[in-house]
Amino acid sequence: MRALYRSSRFVTSTLRPLLYESYRFGTLLPLIGGECSFCSHSREKSREGALDLSQYPPERIRNFSIIAHVDHGKSTLADRLLELTGTIKKGHGQPQYLDKLQVERERGITVKAQTATMFFRHKFQQHEATEIVNAPNFLLNLIDTPGHVDFSYEVSRSLAACQGVLLVVDAAQGVQAQTVANFYLAFESNLAIIPVINKIDQPTADPDRVKAQLKSLFDLDPNHALLTSAKTGQGLEHVLPSVIDRIPAPPGKCDSPLRMLLLDSYYDEYKGVICHVAVVDGALYKGDKIASSATGHVYEVSDIGIMHPELTPTGVLLTGQVGYIVSGMRSTAEARVGDTLHQAKSTVLPLPGFKPAKHMVFSGLYPADGSDFDALNHAIERLICNDASVSVTKETSTALGMGFRCGFLGLLHMDVFHQRLEQEYGAKVLSTIPTVPYIFEYSDGSKVKVQNPAALASNPGKSVTACWEPSVIATIILPCEYVGPVITLCSERRGDQLEYSFIESQRVLMKYQLPLREIVVDFYNELKSITSGYASFDYEDAQYVTNFSIN
Numbered sequence: 001m002r003a004l005y006r007s008s009r010f011v012t013s014t015l016r017p018l019l020y021e022s023y024r025f026g027t028l029l030p031l032i033g034g035e036c037s038f039c040s041h042s043r044e045k046s047r048e049g050a051l052d053l054s055q056y057p058p059e060r061i062r063n064f065s066i067i068a069h070v071d072h073g074k075s076t077l078a079d080r081l082l083e084l085t086g087t088i089k090k091g092h093g094q095p096q097y098l099d100k101l102q103v104e105r106e107r108g109i110t111v112k113a114q115t116a117t118m119f120f121r122h123k124f125q126q127h128e129a130t131e132i133v134n135a136p137n138f139l140l141n142l143i144d145t146p147g148h149v150d151f152s153y154e155v156s157r158s159l160a161a162c163q164g165v166l167l168v169v170d171a172a173q174g175v176q177a178q179t180v181a182n183f184y185l186a187f188e189s190n191l192a193i194i195p196v197i198n199k200i201d202q203p204t205a206d207p208d209r210v211k212a213q214l215k216s217l218f219d220l221d222p223n224h225a226l227l228t229s230a231k232t233g234q235g236l237e238h239v240l241p242s243v244i245d246r247i248p249a250p251p252g253k254c255d256s257p258l259r260m261l262l263l264d265s266y267y268d269e270y271k272g273v274i275c276h277v278a279v280v281d282g283a284l285y286k287g288d289k290i291a292s293s294a295t296g297h298v299y300e301v302s303d304i305g306i307m308h309p310e311l312t313p314t315g316v317l318l319t320g321q322v323g324y325i326v327s328g329m330r331s332t333a334e335a336r337v338g339d340t341l342h343q344a345k346s347t348v349l350p351l352p353g354f355k356p357a358k359h360m361v362f363s364g365l366y367p368a369d370g371s372d373f374d375a376l377n378h379a380i381e382r383l384i385c386n387d388a389s390v391s392v393t394k395e396t397s398t399a400l401g402m403g404f405r406c407g408f409l410g411l412l413h414m415d416v417f418h419q420r421l422e423q424e425y426g427a428k429v430l431s432t433i434p435t436v437p438y439i440f441e442y443s444d445g446s447k448v449k450v451q452n453p454a455a456l457a458s459n460p461g462k463s464v465t466a467c468w469e470p471s472v473i474a475t476i477i478l479p480c481e482y483v484g485p486v487i488t489l490c491s492e493r494r495g496d497q498l499e500y501s502f503i504e505s506q507r508v509l510m511k512y513q514l515p516l517r518e519i520v521v522d523f524y525n526e527l528k529s530i531t532s533g534y535a536s537f538d539y540e541d542a543q544y545v546t547n548f549s550i551n
């Protein structure tokens with residue numbers, strides 16, 4: 001119950017000490033048998049060029065994400081795989097190694113997708129006789145993703161760099177709402193999906209039940225599911241061999257001009273913007289001049305490498321590889337997530353990029369001390385470099401002075417952004433009550449979209465004839481005995497039932513169209529409370545619906 005949808009800072013701060021406690025349950029992986037070998041590449045050896053990436057043509061590369069419902073064990077599984085490959089030392093460092101932000105560690109949730117490169121020797125079945133030391137070495141890029149619905153934008157961006165996923169499902173809880181959402185994200189991206197039934201060490205684990213759910217809901221072959229415990233290490237020896245056997249190599253062309261997708265970025269005080277990139281075609285070397293398809297600006301690559309798991313210079317990134325570059329970009333206006341970067345001297349067809357993020361809630365952010373506007377401006381600029389899903393426009397309030405109106409993907413996202421501003425940039429921030437955007441239609445036929453009620457003209461000289469509000473399609477999975485109260489809750493919140501189906505004899509999946517405003521405040525807490533914590537909830541945005549109309 002660590003990573004629930006939290007609709008207020010009060011709840012969050014109350015839970016925080018409890019959440020932090022849960023990190024103390026560090027677990028050690030018993031010695032793992034099987035035909036695998038730790039790679040000799042260690043961080044100590046990682047001087048520039050020490051890692052020869054030319055040994056890893058696309059057929060020796062696998063790029064995969066770990067996706068799952070909240071708390072089903074993604075980050076713990078990632079820890080074990082990093083240990084298994086010698087990328088981090090067993091028992092060293094903190095649990096959930098890739099959850100690096102203070103906010104992630106305090107709340108016990110992943111909010112940023114993180115990539116780590118691992119090396120792993122793998123013997124194919126037909127080469128049984130080969131000694132493991134002579135088996136081919138593979139470069140594996142693992143992306144750990146967030147599980148909470150507010151951060152599914154991170155998941156969809158991560159999938160753009162992958163050819164496959166590990167779909168992790170808790171062996172006791174079974175398929176939950178975000179399992180369904182994440183499965184479809186991977187399925188629609190045509191990725192290879194490896195189901196991993198995790199936490200089989202729990203007394204209530206029921207892997208056969210979960211296998212049946214995977215079959216009935218997603219048509220995934222139960223015989224292909226891996227059974228693991230990221231806690232005890234059971235079954236983990238099959239994970240990376242399955243990744244290599246079942247996930248295709250990246251499809252890019254080595255001899256084509258460079259095309260590189262900008263996946264993510266963050267601001268470093270010394271180096272400027274550090275971009276995470278996936279090289280789709282061609283190759284990039286330190287010192288190369290690259291251009292942005294979005295802005296046309298040209299940059300020189302001053303540093304380039306992989307995350308192994310920290311920044312490890314390599315001097316080059318080749319087709320299919322995922323890594324980082326430093327090129328003198330200074331802001332998000334330059335480092336545009338989803339942009340295609342290419343050699344300055346060549347022109348290329350840009351890659352599809354990402355769908356723009358859809359902002360669900362808006363809130364004003366103001367400096368607690370009005371004179372700190374510039375400092376807050378600076379902090380927000382730096383932070384949105386690492387969170388491209390936030391929209392920011394300047395606004396002025398008579399009571400609070402100059403500030404910003406920011407769009408977020410949900411309440412938890414808003415709360416996390418606020419907390420990161422305070423923790424990572426020392427900003428003292430006042431935020432206004434979250435609102436959702438409405439569309440108003442006037443008697444002359446004109447329409448206006450309003451994110452802030454204060455922005456609605458008090459005397460526009462014409463009357464309002466209609467108003468639309470945003471809606472969502474919510475997926476709720478719950479045990480049968482709670483169906484009655486949940487239907488009542490959804491009706492009270494103006495929901496329309498779209499689907500009601502049994503995913504197994506005792507569990508129901510319901511879909512509702514609900515006005516966004518009705519779920520923004522307290523819906524999730526109420527849902528959890530009336531189902532004793534057993535319901536899981538996910539939503540995607542849907543069209544605007546009439547709030548009222550005057551004929």
Ligand SMILES: Nc1nc2c(ncn2[C@@H]2O[C@H](COP(=O)(O)OP(=O)(O)OP(=O)(O)O)[C@@H](O)[C@H]2O)c(=O)[nH]1
Binds near residue numbers: 076077232
């Ligand atoms: N018993 C048991 N507990 C596990 C196992 N794997 C993970 N856990 C525990 O489950 C909790 C959640 O694990 P995480 O790895 O943070 O889950 P997550 O899916 O990354 O969570 P989010 O990033 O918040 O979505 C932690 O307390 C882990 O120690 C397992 O195999 N068995």
